[in-house]
Amino acid sequence: MSAGTRGISAGADEVINAVSVIATKRGGNELGDAQIAWMLDGYTRGEVAPEQMSSLLMAIYLRGMTRREIATWTQAMIDSGRRMDLSGLRRDGRPLATVDKHSTGGVGDKITLPLTPLVASFGVAVPQLSGRGLGHTGGTLDKLESIPGWRAELSTTEMFDQLERVGAVICAAGADLAPADRKLYALRDVTGTVESIPLLASSIMSKKIAEGTAALVLDVKTGSGAFLPDESDARELASTMVELGIDAGVDTRALITDMSVPLGRAVGNAVEVAESLEVLAGGGPDDVVELTLALAREMLDAAGLPDADPAEHLANGRAMDTWRAMIAAQGGDPDAPLPVARHTDDVAAESAGVVVEVDARAVGDAAWLAGGGRSKPGEAVAAEAGVIVHVRPGDRVRAGQVLFTLHTQDDDRIPAVRACLRRAARIATGGAAASDAATAHTRPLIIDRVRFG
Template structure:
């Protein structure tokens, strides 16, 4: 059947479902330049306003997978991946990938860079001297066989339709669409070739999804798509109202991740790492105790081998900031609020993140949270330590933190880090 972009746009504009043939045609035609950006912009807005049902979303995902290559990961171990929807201080991939590999799985973690207030895994790892993000497919497979874990940039051949559409959605106010978000995430993960996938779907001020209900809807859509494509999928709903761990930035998050791998680190980072590892191993069919493996030091040894395999020096001194600034408590009491979004924006303004994809980041920029909600603090006690190489950025960072923390007379209620788990 011959289609036109106008007919496909009209179908969705008028609230009808797109046929499989329409979806296959329009995704392929857009990838190859037959459908123009302005036409796909109109279709994306129609989808944003009128949605897609689960069948349409699954087909849209398949069409994006089929737009490029699909990896075959024959590496001699069960393969399982993890994806987070992004947050502040979310360095979990760094200790998690080597931990799960040390338990016997292969973890092909194709990651991205930060944009705005959310950090990027590749930006963090690039603060390690010599480490490189760009690997060929052959290098990825070889490292999975020899080490069991790889964290690297996605190859350009995976889901090129998604790369093109993602950039368009970013400039046309059509990002916040669950079908388009879900198909974007899952097209890359399906093309990656892992047999199982665990998703960390975050909610709260520092997350893309602000409420648990929004996060649950996205998680359900992600699990449904993965199951339809033959993956063993789970999704954890996790709270991102408060920064995860004590470090927010690049080198500071690497340092905290290494601390976890060596048996220390903040309790919330440890707990979420173990919970995700348990779920990943279960999905991969492996019986092992990640807590015991973490305590044994094997996960740290796997981390060191993974970093060396990509040209990095795990023993090298990490970059440190040229300028530091303390934010202190204005009164005695309990720290009742530490807003993840405010801290994330402040870290971004200090140089830890970027406003545009082509912007550079400062490896040493970031924030150390010296107190967390529930802690008893005294007047003038340090709450936050700001790190940057550009001191002119500090006033803007402090402005971002206005109303980002509060001191009260009573401790705040304790809320669970993990709200629920959804399994396919």
């Protein structure tokens, strides 16, 4: 008899085992704190079978969780590993404020790259523990590994030392931070339960709270290229995560941002690093700059610097200096040329008109097909692969004008990528539709701000 069937006594009349926990949630009832803690601990240690946890995850997906259940689930995942303590970070004998940012992921979302050194250039420590891409959304670590010599894996000692010396670090999370979440995420990915808001919120926040940062700013995306396309779902996720952070003593706030159109022009790995460098040099696409500055202002406010103007440090080069120091500290060469694809190909407009839509999901899928992403954990990605977007909604185009340029190492991939990109841009060719498209205002990049207290 397995531990998942055998169970333990939780009181005079209750025996907890996996079957009873599954049945409780399957029936639409609340799980008790002891049930949640027992189930997660048992699964992390291998005493609860994957098929039993899969059943519980599906029951949660279908039945949902109360606010208390989500908080307990999150804490149990934090308790499965260690919680880092960043309160001892010092520079010149003074304590360093710590603030982190997390994005729910999108297409062309390279914001972490310019944002981390920008905020750190004000004397704030930014411990950015990041991940790799899966599917149509890119991974921050994959992008940075385009830089020759740069390494994502750092020891805790190396991470703390770099935060004190440079103030900025972007690296992989250690295996001992919320290991229950690491194990659960792999299971959710193959059981169709990833999109559950309670499971999403607890997954993100367990890692961020365990990281030990004093403040956290969330970028919760909505639109066709986002993980949660529906805005009401994005709002619910943002509110849930902000409450979880505050309850855990982390100053947490969120921005809800639009991801119906790719961020910036570049989607991929090395191409996004190049665009990030444009922003750090004081240029770059307007939307990337806008979101970088909006998140920087939130982070600096949370770090106790409400009057700081992040735009100044993009203009005067201080953010770029911090970037160079951050890359060099992790073995990268900030002066090395970025890798360039062997093959490029243009996708042009077949007729004149007005661009009505540039679908973020289709562009993300195209970059993935070009070799820039992975379909399962552990697959290699091509640093050179990606897509450059040349148009935005509302632009007038002529027949034959280039809409997208694809980059790939493998020319056998070009037909599939081209087919995907042909679907990505929708053009109104005349009449009222074209006139309306030319004057239409898309929704703002920054849709809303969520903060309690």
